[in-house]
Amino acid sequence: METTSLGKSGSERSDKDGSSGSSFGAGAEERGTLEYFGWVYHLGVNPIGHEYCRLRFLFIRGKYVEMYKRNPHESPGIKPIRRGVVGSTLMVEELGRRKVNQGIACATAGEARKWMDAFDHAKQQAEYELSRRGSARNKLNMETEINLEGHRHRVRRYAHGLRNLIRIGQGPETLLRQSSDLGSSVRPDQYGERDSGDVVEAHEWKCVRTINGVRIFEDVADSKSGKGVLVKSVGVVDATADTVFEVILNVERHQRYEWDMLTGDLELIDSYDGHYDVVYGIFDPQYLTWWHSKRDFIFSRQWFHGQDGTYTILQLPTVHKKKPPRSGYRRTKINPSTWEVRSLNTPMDSNAPRCLVTQMLEIHSSHWLGWKKNHFSKFEKSVPYAILCQVAGIKEYIGANPAFKHESATTVVHSKMSDVSMSNGEYDDAEMKDEFYDAIADDSSSSEDEESSNGEHEKKEMKVKLKNVSWAITSLALNRTSALDANKELDPAVTPITINPVQFQGSLHRGKDDADANCWTSPSGMGFMIRGKTYLKDNTKVMGGDPLLKLIAVDWFKVDERIDNIALHPKCLVQSEVGKKIPFILVINLQVPAKPNYSLVLYYAADRPIKKGSLLARFVDGNDMFRDARFKLIPSIVEGYWMVKRAVGTKACLLGKAVTCKYFRQDNFMEIDVDIGSSSVARSVIGLVLGYVTSIVVDLAILIEAKEEAELPEYILGTVRLNTLRPDSAVHLEA
Numbered sequence: 001m002e003t004t005s006l007g008k009s010g011s012e013r014s015d016k017d018g019s020s021g022s023s024f025g026a027g028a029e030e031r032g033t034l035e036y037f038g039w040v041y042h043l044g045v046n047p048i049g050h051e052y053c054r055l056r057f058l059f060i061r062g063k064y065v066e067m068y069k070r071n072p073h074e075s076p077g078i079k080p081i082r083r084g085v086v087g088s089t090l091m092v093e094e095l096g097r098r099k100v101n102q103g104i105a106c107a108t109a110g111e112a113r114k115w116m117d118a119f120d121h122a123k124q125q126a127e128y129e130l131s132r133r134g135s136a137r138n139k140l141n142m143e144t145e146i147n148l149e150g151h152r153h154r155v156r157r158y159a160h161g162l163r164n165l166i167r168i169g170q171g172p173e174t175l176l177r178q179s180s181d182l183g184s185s186v187r188p189d190q191y192g193e194r195d196s197g198d199v200v201e202a203h204e205w206k207c208v209r210t211i212n213g214v215r216i217f218e219d220v221a222d223s224k225s226g227k228g229v230l231v232k233s234v235g236v237v238d239a240t241a242d243t244v245f246e247v248i249l250n251v252e253r254h255q256r257y258e259w260d261m262l263t264g265d266l267e268l269i270d271s272y273d274g275h276y277d278v279v280y281g282i283f284d285p286q287y288l289t290w291w292h293s294k295r296d297f298i299f300s301r302q303w304f305h306g307q308d309g310t311y312t313i314l315q316l317p318t319v320h321k322k323k324p325p326r327s328g329y330r331r332t333k334i335n336p337s338t339w340e341v342r343s344l345n346t347p348m349d350s351n352a353p354r355c356l357v358t359q360m361l362e363i364h365s366s367h368w369l370g371w372k373k374n375h376f377s378k379f380e381k382s383v384p385y386a387i388l389c390q391v392a393g394i395k396e397y398i399g400a401n402p403a404f405k406h407e408s409a410t411t412v413v414h415s416k417m418s419d420v421s422m423s424n425g426e427y428d429d430a431e432m433k434d435e436f437y438d439a440i441a442d443d444s445s446s447s448e449d450e451e452s453s454n455g456e457h458e459k460k461e462m463k464v465k466l467k468n469v470s471w472a473i474t475s476l477a478l479n480r481t482s483a484l485d486a487n488k489e490l491d492p493a494v495t496p497i498t499i500n501p502v503q504f505q506g507s508l509h510r511g512k513d514d515a516d517a518n519c520w521t522s523p524s525g526m527g528f529m530i531r532g533k534t535y536l537k538d539n540t541k542v543m544g545g546d547p548l549l550k551l552i553a554v555d556w557f558k559v560d561e562r563i564d565n566i567a568l569h570p571k572c573l574v575q576s577e578v579g580k581k582i583p584f585i586l587v588i589n590l591q592v593p594a595k596p597n598y599s600l601v602l603y604y605a606a607d608r609p610i611k612k613g614s615l616l617a618r619f620v621d622g623n624d625m626f627r628d629a630r631f632k633l634i635p636s637i638v639e640g641y642w643m644v645k646r647a648v649g650t651k652a653c654l655l656g657k658a659v660t661c662k663y664f665r666q667d668n669f670m671e672i673d674v675d676i677g678s679s680s681v682a683r684s685v686i687g688l689v690l691g692y693v694t695s696i697v698v699d700l701a702i703l704i705e706a707k708e709e710a711e712l713p714e715y716i717l718g719t720v721r722l723n724t725l726r727p728d729s730a731v732h733l734e735a
Contacts, residue, residue, distance in 0.1 A: 034125075036060040036118035041105035042067065056081075058104070060118045063126040086122035093679060094305070096274020097249070109305050110242035120657070127625045197650035198529045199636040199699075200543065205232070208372050212392040218372075229368050230642055231384075232360035233391040239404045240353040241343045245311040247394060247404075248339055249301070251279060259393035262386035263334070269298075269322050273680050276302045280323045296329040302688070304681050306651055307658065313339035314647055314688075335384050337361035338646040352405065359391050362642060484545045484715050486608075489616045494583075496607035499550055503578050504603070506553035507731040517724045522551040525716035528634050528701045533713045535706070544701065544716040548616075549586055549604035551718055557599040558730035562591050565664050566601055567671045571733065573603060574669050583609045584620075585669040586718070588702065592686055593677030598730055604702075604718040615711050619704050620670050627663050628656025631672065632705045638721070640696030647688050648698075654705065658682060690727070698722045 042056040057068040059080075066080035094112050095103070106112040204221035214235040237244055250256070251266040263281050271277040282296045298320050303313040317333040325331050340358040367379035379385050398404040501510065511519035525544025532542040553573055557566075567574040567587045574585055584606040592598040610617045619630055634652045637645040655661055660678035664671040676682045689696070699721050706714045 034062070034118075034121050036115070036121075038111075038115075040115065043105055044102050053105075058115075060086075060122050063122045063129070065122065086119060086126055090119065090123045090126075092116050092119045094274075094681070096303075096680060097271070097277075108242045108246060109311070110240065110309070113305060113309070124625060127623070198541070198634045198652040199650035200527050200529065201650075202638070203230070211389070213395060214392040216388060218368075228362045229365045230360065230362050231368070231388065232358055233388045234356065234358045235391045235395045236344065237355055237357050237395050237398055238352060239355060239398045241309060241311055241341045241355040243353075243404050244341045244355055244357055244394060244398070245303075245313075247398070248313060248341070249303070259397035260390060261393065262383065262390070263297075269320055273684065275304065275681055275684050276300065278318060278320050280320070282329065294329050295332045296323075296326055297332045297334045298323055299334050302647075302684060304647070304685065306649065307653055308651055309343055310651070311339070311341040312646060312649065313341075314643055315339070316643065332383070335361045335363060335387060336643055337387055338643060340646070357391050357394060359387065360642070360646065361387055484548060486548060487611075489548055489611055489614045489715070490606055490608040491611045492608075494608045497581075497583065499552060499582070499605050499607055501550075501552050504553040504573055506555045506573065506601075506603070508554040508556040508725075508729075510554075511721075511723055514723075518726045518729055519723050520551075520554040521721045521723065522547070523699055523719050523721045525701060525719055527636060527638075527699060528716065528719075530634075530701075530703065530714040530716065531706055531712060535712055535714075536709055542713065544703075544714075547604075547701075547716045547718045549606050549718045551602065551720055552605045553603045554720065555599070555601040555603075556725065556730045557601065557733040558727075559597050559599055559733050559735070561735065562593075562597055562675065562677070563599060563733070563735055564589075564662055564673045565671060566599060566673070566733075567664070567666075567669055569733070572601075580668065582668060583607065587669055587671040588718075589671060589673045591673060591675050591677065592690070593683055594687075594690055594727075598727070599733070600722075602702075602718070602720055615704055615706070616717075620665060624656075624661075624663055627672075628661060629654065630705045630707075631656050631661060632703050634701040634703070636699040636701075638697040638699050640698075641692050644689060644692050644696060647685055652705075693725050693727065695724060697724065 037057065037059040040056055040058050042054050043052070045051050057071050059066045059068065059072065063085050065082075065084055065086055067082040068078055068080050070078055072078050072080075094109070094116060097109075104115065106115060202221070203219045205217040206220045207215050208218050209216040214233050217232045217234060219230040219232075247255070247259075251268050253265060256264040256266065262283055265283060266279045266281045269278050269280050278298065278300050280296065280298050282294060298318055300316050300318045301313055302316075303311060305311055315334070315337045317336065338360045340356075340360075342356045342358075344354045344356055346352060346354055361384060363384040367382060371379035371385075509519050511521045524546055528544040529541040530544045532540045534540050555572075557563075563569075566572055566589050567585075569575070572587075573579045574587060579585065582605045586604040586606075588602040588604070590600040590602070592600060610620060619627055631654065632652050633655050634650075635648050636650055637648050655674055658679060659682050660675040662673040662675070664673070676686050689698075699719065701719050702717045703714055704717060706712045
């Protein structure tokens with residue numbers, strides 16, 4: 001079975017007697033804790049080595065997890081077949097659309113993302129309890145960690161106190177059939193943001209034609225280069241992003257005949273790592289040209305599911321040994337193209353899901369210019385035109401099939417955090433306030449507990465809704481900038497020292513100007529959009545200002561194996577005499593998986609000590625849970641192949657939620673080791689970037705996410721511009 005799967009790593013112990021304390025008591029501390037439940041596929045291997053795939057009902061409350069054969073709400077008193085707790089060391093990874101034999105599998109990537117959120121919340125609850133009291137660690141050790149991969153042991157205790165708060169998916173009757181009736185409680189992911197991007201747009205898109213309700217755009221900013229024209233078709237589809245994503249990737253012939261006039265006959269010939277596959281197709285060009293010889297093509301598809309719920313699909317022509325040139329067919333190269341599917345906010349009184357579907361491709365300008373002036377031209381008989389029409393095809397196909405637009409009334413998404421968790425400012429994740437803002441269920445689908453909530457809580461939910469519909473006016477703030485108040489984060493009582501970059505020499509040299517290659521510079525923050533002073537009220541973002549910390553050096557290392565705590569290496573500038581005199585140094589170690597492995601090490605210096613009680617102090621001296629929830633990076637490909645730009649994107653990313661980050665605090669520095677290889681999606685993206693790294697210019701902004709009003713406006717911690725790096729210039733570093 002090929003599904004979107006979840007992989008799990010970390011220490012695991014099986015529950016042998018069910019006496020681990022995993023039953024859901026109704027103590028005051030846990031009252032109101034987030035709860036999740038729904039149907040999943042449970043994959044595994046039994047004691048005699050036979051693989052199995054079974055439908056199971058999974059229930060998560062706080063840090064406790066239980067698995068049932070049937071829905072416990074419909075079968076009171078049923079025993080869980082597995083139970084345990086989520087430990088603070090749990091790691092969950094989305095494996096994508098691949099065949100696996102252990103773990104949890106879901107019907108759609110959207111459901112997989114929701115379950116990842118559920119396990120992450122359970123992990124946060126475990127970490128929170130460990131931080132609140134010393135005895136909690138011993139208590140956790142006495143409890144049994146959930147084991148979803150090994151053979152289950154018998155359990156003897158009954159579960160009780162199950163409440164209807166968050167349901168994911170629609171049950172076995174939907175999972176077992178190949179249906180378009182997918183769960184569609186549209187909501188933003190708690191780790192992403194809902195606007196179009198966090199980088200000032202470099203393209204200048206102009207609408208040149210509207211066809212069947214789909215707008216056709218041309219990038220006029222780069223139209224004079226003569227290298228081709230970058231165009232895109234954009235349409236609003238009345239379905240969830242999950243649904244459209246599944247339709248695009250589905251190679252079933254009869255379904256594609258309904259909307260795809262070009263790539264209707266597809267065959268999946270290979271698949272890799274759950275986020276990449278290769279397809280072979282044939283088409284009869286008689287509808288496009290008078291030349292009647294049949295044609296075939298091969299292209300790869302690579303897809304990513306962003307933290308904000310946006311799907312990106314890259315399609316590139318390729319070759320494959322399983323499909324050599326075929327007699328009677330002319331091998332054709334399909335234009336490189338990308339899909340982007342992004343959920344749209346819907347009116348508060350509407351349950352109808354909607355998403356924005358964009359397809360972008362680069363074409364030769366010969367027929368394009370004539371088509372813009374004259375609707376009837378040879379361009380309409382070309383492959384690029386057929387690709388541009390795919391968005392319109394999907395829009396009409398889904399519009400003609402009500403099942404795609406149906407939002408099941410059984411899908412309930414509600415959240416309620418415990419009072420204990422919300423009372424501590426360090427864990428008061430303000431993003432939780434709008435985590436499910438556009439998925440709040442109707443009164444008819446609310447549980448009895450929700451119906452009995454007081455008016456003040458209902459008022460709070462209404463505020464959350466109103467706050468998030470203001471995304472449409474964020475463009476008004478484009479000309480506003482965030483003014484940096486260094487005294488807010490650095491000690492104002494200490495006289496700043498003078499930091500001379502000449503004193504610091506990294507293995508990658510500093511660029512003299514924009515024409516310099518294989519170098520780094522430190523741009524201003526004007527090219528990045530960050531949260532403004534009133535963000536919690538109106539979602540307004542402003543352009544970033546000057547960074548708080550000064551980038552003093554960059555190391556570009558080649559390593560045999562991934563190296564952590566690189567600041568302790570004798571050759572690291574932090575260990576130099578001049579480095580020890582800096583009040584504070586932030587070391588960012590970006591660990592790049594490749595053959596060989598690389599480490600890009602950024603050194604940011606402060607001219608004064610960190611102010612006690614500031615957001616930066618809480619981050620530097622806080623715990624890993626707080627750091628993971630706040631450490632944010634904004635990428636931007638300034639120059640380079642447009643497909644790489646689409647793959648990297650322009651959205652802010654909470655690195656601690658996307659990949660494994662390790663934090664090391666000592667003396668006058670803090671190091672963050674970012675293991676890019678810990679995520680299959682990140683590995684896939686970085687692999688694409690490395691293929692073009694010698695011809696691209698990359699800007700990165702690092703910041704601490706502001707989630708409380710007192711922390712706003714955000715400020716940029718540091719920036720770096722990497723100009724056409726050469727992998728062969730990396731200096732070998734021995735551990």
